[in-house]
Amino acid sequence: MPAAYRLLIDWLANGFADTAVDDVTARTLDQRQPLTFRYGRDQARQFSPTSPGEAGFMLDNRSRDYSPENTSSPVAGFVTPGRPVKFQATSGATTTVLYTGYLDDFEIKPGINDRAVPATCMDALGRMRGVQVTTPLYQAIKTGEAIGYLLDAIGWPADARDLDAGVSVLPFWWLDDTDAFDALMQLADSEGPAALVTVDGQGRIVFRDRHHRLTRTQSLNVQSTWRSSGTEPCISDPVSYNHGWKEIVNAVSADVQVRTVAVSPSQVWSSQGLITIPAGTPVTVTAQAGQPFTGALNPVAGTDYTLVSGTVSIGISRTSGQSTVITLTSAAGAIVQDLSLRAQAITSTTVTVTVEEPSSIAQYGRKSLDGGRLPTWANPYDTLAILQLIVGRRSERLPTITVTMRGAGGAARLAECLGRNLSDRIHLTESLTGLDSDCFIEQISHTVGSGGLEHVTTFGLEKIPAVVSTPFTFDVAGRGFDDGRFVGDGLDNPATMFRFDTAGQGFDQGVFSY
The missing domain is CATH 3.55.50 (Phage tail protein beta-alpha-beta fold)
Known part of the structure; x- marks a missing residue:
């Protein structure tokens, strides 16, 4: 049985309180364009940055409710970008919110064969x-x-x-x-x-x-097993596989700035010339330093500026950072000259940190x-x-694979479409590639169409690398010199790593990790 879907747009910005106008489900699910939602990393790799979550759908506008020039619309004056959007699915007694974001842009298509409003959305990250x-x-x-x-x-x-x-x-x-x-x-x-x-x-x-994948249940334990055939839930076409040769990294360097705070204040910013402060009208000056500072002092007459005429009161917006706003006020008017700012300057030196894997370099060449x-x-x-x-x-090499789960294929598949999340650990058995491994979910995209009868979810997965099975341990036979391996290679084992708050992984039990 398919899920029941709802698409809500908070047109009046009152917390989706006006269901009659906010619920646009009937105006979207039956349109020519299916609803699409995507979130996660920009590639199916844990090193990839997060992309803002996106959504797209088409509103039936035969009623002209979403035409901004229609003053008789029940949402007249409120059809604008920035309106909150929520898409949810109910299967059985469980309701899952699949996407929360904001209306980003829309286009009015008034043609007789269209009469629709294609819209796109962006989540909170995109609004930043x-x-x-x-x-x-x-x-x-x-x-x-x-x-x-x-x-x-x-x-x-x-x-x-x-x-x-x-x-x-x-x-x-x-x-x-x-x-x-x-x-x-x-x-x-x-x-x-x-x-x-x-x-x-x-x-x-x-x-x-x-460390969240070393401590959270959803990442520690397999949440579901997916197969290309046999026991459900089974994946469907299309499936794409990246063997990972091009993404090998065996040499990396980073320049680290080691910073020091000066003991005493010194001049970190200065200006030349006259500044006129009209009577009763504050004047603001942005002091932009060439380096960060802390402990900034309010400018003092005779030290940080010359008072040419009148009396002046001076304050600063913040005492640290790389800039501050200096506000000058005067009841009767004043003129100051050569304003400057003193603070404790922060200087830096550069330290280069380098990590390489010689055996990988020997086999594949240097891959930075x-x-x-x-x-x-x-x-x-x-x-x-x-x-x-x-x-x-x-x-x-660490392969990635993009798989398709079709909710219309049965209850088990629909449950995966609705229930899986980023960083979930799943086990994938795919016969053609031979992949039979635990993977982390790095990307998720949903497509819902045919009036809600079709729900297709695409998951971007990355294989989880093997962990060190015999970490070096002084007091365990078979794990000492010439037997155990140091775990300082990034392959932490959550089952054996040292943790203060977990029984069996404390002193004399767990091994140190990153």
Whole structure:
């Protein structure tokens, strides 16, 4: 039995309270264009960045309800981009929200053979693009904290986020007129492989750290077994397979900035010339430093500027970062000259961290990682751990496979279409390629058409590499010198890694990992 679907658009921005106008299901499912929804990484690899979730559908507009010029429409004046969108499916007693986002763009097709409105949507991550962010400077915080500060800066609600604390420690972190989405991806890169930023069915921005697949049940245990034939649920055509030869990485280097805070304040910004402050009208000046600073001081007459006439009051918007806004006010008017700013400057030196796998280089030649996705903010030790993870998991080929699950093929298949999520561990047995391995889900896309009778889900999967089965252990026979292997190669085994809070994996039981 097919699921029951609902597509809702919150036209009046009141929390989907007006069901009569918000529920557009009947105007979309029977259209020529099926509904499509996509989210996950831009490639089916755990090293790939997250792409904003996208959706597309076509609204029947014979009623002209969605024509912006129609003042008699029940949603007149509200047919605009930015309206919240939610798509959900109910199978049995379970309702699953498959997509939450915002109307991004639409086109009015008034032709007699069309009378429709094709629309596209973007989730919360996509809405971060083009938003410029400036923050204070923070010291010794983890990646999850930094993401929280970033979301604070763009005004994202505290109850609409689900953030892991993170593993990487960032000695210094700040933003200065930086694109919010780019900043988010830099933080994910600084957390390392397997870190994930996405949007869940509740519309919350979700951050999972690089250890989440070592600790969360959905990633530790096989959630389902998929086969090309035989016992359900079975996958269908099309299936595409990438053997992974071109994605081998066996050498990677990263430049890490090691920063130091000056003991005493010094001049970090200055201007020349006169600044006139009209009576009762504040004047603002942006002090843009060439390097980050902390402990900025309010400018002082005779030290940081010359008072030419009148009296002036001066304040700054923030005491750290790479810029601050200086506000000058005067009740009767004033003139100042050669304004400057003092703060504790932060200087840096560069340390290069390099990890290579000699045996892989000897077999395949040197295969370096594209330098565009390196850990920008991590400290040298976390950077080393991240590079070891990259090389440890990529020095040998690691296949990816894209499979199709057709919900119309039966209840078991429909359950997979509706129930699987990013980072879920599944076991795939595919006869033609010979792949018979556990895989992680890295991409998901849904297509719903034929009035809801057809639900096709495409999953992008990456094979999970083998873990070290005999980690070096001093007090275990067969795992000592010449027997055990050091696990410092990025292939952590969640069943044996050291964990304080898990019975059987503490002192004398677990082995250290990254």
